[in-house]
Amino acid sequence: MLEIEKIRKEKNKAEEDLDSLKTDYKKLRLSMRTAGLDVGV
Incomplete structure (x- = not known):
């Protein structure tokens, strides 16, 4: 879970x-969602 929090902080x-x-x-x-390629990340 610490790795996820680190990634979130870096993204922010x-x-x-x-x-x-x-x-x-x-x-x-948005383009990916429109094209149906969204992987739910």
């Missing part, structure tokens, strides 16, 4: 530091 930091990356990630997830 990336979102704060790199807003464009956050936006691109959301667009990618």
Whole structure:
């Protein structure tokens, strides 16, 4: 569980530091969901 928390913290930091990356990630997830490729991550 500690590894998951570490990953979440790193993701949050990336979102704060790199807003464009956050936006691109959301667009990618939406595209995957639309295409039926969402693996539920």
